[in-house]
Amino acid sequence: MRVTLRDIASAAGVSMMTVSNVVNGNHARVSPATVAKVRRIVDELGYVPSASARSLAARASHLVGLLVPAADEDSLTLSPHNTAILGQVERSLRKSGYHLLLRGIADPAEIPEALRSWSLDGAILLGFLDEEIDRLGAVELGRVPVLAIDSYSDNPLTTGVRSDDFTGARLATAHLIGLGHREILFAGPAFGDAGVVAERRRGFLAAFADAGLSRSDGLVATVNTTHEDGLALGGHLLERFPSATAVFATADILAIGVMAGLAEAGVPVPARLSVVGFDDLDLSAYVTPKLTTVAQDMTAKADNAVTLLLAEVKDERRPESPLTLPVRLVERDSTAPASRSPW
Amino acid sequence: MRVTLRDIASAAGVSMMTVSNVVNGNHARVSPATVAKVRRIVDELGYVPSASARSLAARASHLVGLLVPAADEDSLTLSPHNTAILGQVERSLRKSGYHLLLRGIADPAEIPEALRSWSLDGAILLGFLDEEIDRLGAVELGRVPVLAIDSYSDNPLTTGVRSDDFTGARLATAHLIGLGHREILFAGPAFGDAGVVAERRRGFLAAFADAGLSRSDGLVATVNTTHEDGLALGGHLLERFPSATAVFATADILAIGVMAGLAEAGVPVPARLSVVGFDDLDLSAYVTPKLTTVAQDMTAKADNAVTLLLAEVKDERRPESPLTLPVRLVERDSTAPASRSPW
DNA sequence: CTGAAAGCGCTTACAG
C-alpha cells in the first residue's frame, strides 16, 4: 500500500538505516553514490516519510501547537489581531520545518491534554489570561516548552513575548493630552494587577502623571474588545460620560466599534470626541475617519515567538527573560485638538 | 517518563488491550468494574494516549489538514473570508474529535507531501484555483479524502462545497439594474471558464439578460481581491470608466477598498456611484457607507465541508454531488438609484 | 469479558 522505508531500502539494496540517513540529510554518514541512488528511488516511488512513525521513534514530532481560547464549545472566533499572528506563526514554523496544530481551547483544563497527546515539541498560547498561564504547573506542561504571546505572567515554566503595552498606552494618552484633552475615557476589558490591559492602564495613568495632571477616576468603561461592544458603548457614550472629550480604547476593533456607535448617535469624530486605538490593524486605515492608534509589529511578535520557542525546543534552554517589542504611535484622522466650545 | 498504556495496565492488573478498550470507550467489551478501576488509574496517573502511536497502529490519525495557499514562502495572509472559514472548521472538527493541521502551501506541488506525511484522515482545500484542483490525480491524493471549498472543479477525486455564486451575482446585479443602473463595472480577478469568479461573471451577465438589456463589454476591471487593489481602482475609477454608475465587486474587501479609493478621489458613494460586494464580512457593516452585499453563510459552508469530509473519512463513500449553499442580498447604504444628472 | 502476539514505520544506540 503505502511506500515505506523498507521498500526503498530493498529497492536500493541498502539497509533501512542508510535510507533513513539519506532522507534526513545525514549525508556525512553515507557515500555520495549511495545518496544519489537512494534519492532517485525515493523520487521514483514517491516515498513520503510517515510523520507519526517518525514522531513515535524519535520522541519528537516537529509539531507545534497554537492554542487559542474558544469562547465556548461552539466557536473559535479569531480576532483580527490573532489572525495576523496566526498567519505569521504558521509561515515562520513552516520555514523552520515544523507544522502547526491549531487548537481551540474551550476550558483551560484542556491544555495539558492538548499539549501531550500529539507529543507536541512546543506550544504557543495566544490570548490567554495571565492568571490562566500562572496556573500551569509542571504537571500540566509536562516537558513541553510553552511560550505565551501577550502575557506578563511570571510563570517560570513559560516564556513570554509581548508588545510594549505600557509605553504604547502612554504614547497614545500623551498624544491626547498634548491635544488638550483632559477628560479621557479608558475603554477596555477589566484589568487586574497584571496582564496586557493592566499594563495599558498603567501607561495611561503614567501619561497623566508625566504631564503633572490629575484625572477623573470615573472615566472607565469596562467592555469586551469587540466591534459589537464598541458600538453599544459609542451609542451611549456621551450620556454615560458627558464630560469626555476623548477615548483611549485598548484595541482597534473596539475603537472602530466606538466610532461607529458615535456616528450613529450623531457625535462627530474627532470634532466632538477624539478616539485612539491599539494594534494598527489593516482595517484601521480603512474606516472613516482613519484611526489614530498604537502600532505593534505583529510580524515581529509572531516571528520572535517562533524563534524563541524553537530555540528552547532544540537547545532545551529557556530564554532568561521575556521579550518586549517596541511600539509606535500612528497619527491619523480620529484625533484632533480638544474643543473649548460648550456642547 | 511518559505514562503509557503499559503503565496503566500493570497498575490495574489487566492487559494493555483492556486498558485500550476502556480508553477508547469500547465498554461493551469490558466489565463495568474493570472500566471503573481503569478509569480511576488513568486519572490518577494522568495518562494521555500518544496520538502518534495511535495513528501509526490504527492507520488513522484523526487529523484533518486545512491547506491554504501562501502567496509566497514568506507569508500566509488569511483573508477575512478564509479566517471565518478557518475558525469554523476548527470548531467543527474539534466537536467531532478531530484535530486541525494548518498548512500554508507555497506551491501546489507540495500538496501530495502535505497530505501524506501526517497520514491525514482527510484534507480541506481552501482558496485554490479550480485548475489546481483539476490537476490532483490519484497519485497526488493517495487515498486521502479531499474536499475543496469554493471550488467548481469536477475532479471526481475531490468533493466541493461552495456558495451559490451564480445566483449571488445575479441578485446583486439585478438589484443595481432595478435601481436604474446600466453601466455597471465588474471588478474582480481574471475569470476563466470555471471557478468562483466565472460563476459570478455568469450571474452578472444573466441579470442583464433577465432584464432584456444589453451591456457595455468594456466595463471589466481585473484586480486582486484585496483592499489595496480596490483602493487603487477606486482612486482612478471614473477616469478609466467615466460612464460607470455602479460597481459589482467580487469580494467585500475589494468593494471596501474601492469605496475608500473613491472617497479619496472625492467621488460620493452611493450618490455618484453605487457599490455592491460579495461575502458579507463583519467588516462590511462597519464601514461608511455600510456595504450592500451578497451574504454567504460561511458557518454553513465550513460546517458542511467538515460534515461531508468526515462522512467520507468514516464511510469511505464519496458524496455523489457537490454542495451549493444559498445566498441572499443584504441591502445597506452603498447602493442608490442611478442619478440622471450629468456629471 | 479478557489476554498474548504481531506489527504499524520509523530512529537510536551499538557494532563493524
Add this chain to the structure above:
DNA sequence: CTGAAAGCGCTTACAG
C-alpha cells in the same frame, strides 16, 4: 561508510 536489533506506544486480529 554501512547494517542488524531493539524499541517508540499503541491497535488489530485472533483465541479463549
